[in-house]
Amino acid sequence: MTPQPPPLAPTAPVGLTPANLTVPKEASRFVIVLILSILVWLALAVTMIGLFYAVIFGFFLWLGNGLLTAYLRAEAVRVGPEQLPELDASLRDVCQKLGVRDVPALYVLQSGGLLNAFATRFAGRDFVVVYSDFLEALGPASPEMRFILGHELGHIQSRHILKQIFLAPGLFFPLIGPAYRRAWETSCDRFGAYAAQDVNAAVRAMLVLSGGREHGPQLNAAAFASQHASERGFFVSLHELTSTYPTLSRRVTELMALTxxxxxRSPGRNPFAYFFALFLPGGNVGQGGPLASLLLIVVIIGLLAAMAIPAFEKVRQRSQAIACVNNQRQLAAALDQYQLEEGKGADAWSDVTGAGKFVPAMPVCPAGGTYNATYEDKGARVICTVAGHDPTSVAAARGARSGGK
Ligand SMILES: [Zn+2]
Structure with missing residues (x-):
């Protein structure tokens, strides 16, 4: 039914093997995103409120995904031996080529002209969806379709949907998050090209995505690919750095190189674009992604601050209290000494503080309080207007006084 192109066809991706479909940069970026995600998950777990938000967020994610897959199961066309059998055969062919044993559920979804396909997962089941216009443009048994199915199976094989959930905190980080996701797509394009065993067909499928079903297949692939090298500058660089997909012209360039x-050779990017991209977190421009991720980053920073500020404030207050208590002890000792020497209590601080007196200079409360004193039976008692009167300080002061004098 689906004639397999000869393995040594001139357009076969000669360098691709099942072992090198995932590009090395996907693995290296995975490590960075994993570390960032673990740090954020730990921070969320430490602050109970963060965990609370994570659970709420996870619940709505689960709910949304459940509804999406329910929509597919009830409204989209489930492909099988009795339904669109040619497309079903393409899927089985691709699964066999990629060594996928559990064939995912394939659905065709009417999409009002959109050309797309995606993979998702819910309750332990994998789903692949092909939009109806994409199916019409490529045909059910074409190598182009096998490329698209192979790309989506690449996402399933690489467990990208699970990673999207558990690495969500890391994926929201600017620069690294989108860069990691671009590596996903580059890898999956290689899965697709390997599954189709036809680089030219893969390129034609990308040209349909770029130029539409009508003229896409006739487009000059080399001319489109050259846009990747010729159209550079600050804004193209910024677009590339903030996008979760490699640009279509880059994907065509990468696919053509597989022949x-x-x-x-990656053309350079404008260095200022890296700086600006720092403030545009991961997410796809035009899908509300940046805004949502910006909000998440604000929440994360807020949580980290909420953890750090009380701890800092505690240390600050403690050091202030210690300094104030020392002042109180010093002043109380001076008042007692004055009473001992003069036979009467002091009338003002100037009696005991100042050059040549018991305390050379009036101590200043670090919390901004002022000191008041009263004479009691057991001796002078100094109270701070801010910190108040610390009974332990007086006891300690008394101990020091009776021991020292
Ligand atoms: Zn993809």
Whole structure:
């Protein structure tokens, strides 16, 4: 039914093997995103309120995904041997090529002209969805369709949907989050090209995505790919850095390079774009992604601050209290000494503080209080207007006085 292109066809991706479909940068970026995610998850777990938000967020994610898959199961067309059998055969062919044993559920969804496909997962089941216009544009048994199905199976094989949930905190970080997701797509394009065993068909499928179903297949692939090298500058760089997909012109460039297994030379990016991209967190421009992720970053920073500020404030108050208590002890001792020497209590602080007196200079309360004193039976008692009167300080002061004198 689906004629398999000869394995040594001129357009076969000569360098691709099942072992090298995932690009190395996906693995290296995974490590960074994993570390960032663990740190954020730990911070969320430490602050109970953070965990509370994570649970709420997770609940709505689960609810949304449940409704999406319910919509697919009830409204979209489930592909099988009795329904769109050619497409079903393409899926089985691709699964066999990629070594996928559990064939995912494939659905065709009417999409009002949109050309797209995606993979998702719910309750332990994998779903692949192809939009109806994309199916019409590519055909059910074409190598182009096998490329698209192979790309989506790549997401399933690489467990990208699970990673999207557990690495969500890391994926929201600017620069690294989008860069990691771009690596996903580059890897999955290789899965697709390997599954189709036809680089030209993969390129044609990308050209349909770029130029539409009508003229896409006839577009000049080399001319489109050259836009990746020729259209540079600050805004293209910023678009690339904040996008979760490699640009279509780059994807075509990368796919074309698979025909003779050569590495493409990435054209440089404007360095200022990296700086600006720092303030545009991960997410797709135009899908509300940046705003949602910006909000999440604000929440994360708020939680970290909520953890750090009380701890800092505690240390500050403690050091202030210690300094104030020392002042109180010093003043109380001076008042007692004055009473001992003069036979009467002091009338003002100036009696005991100042050059040549018991305390050379009036101590200043670090919390901004002022000191008042009263004479009691057991001796002078100094009270701070802010910190109040610490009974332990007086006891300690008394101990020091009776021991010292
Ligand atoms: Zn993808």
């Amino acid at each position: 003779d297994d050569r590495a493409i």
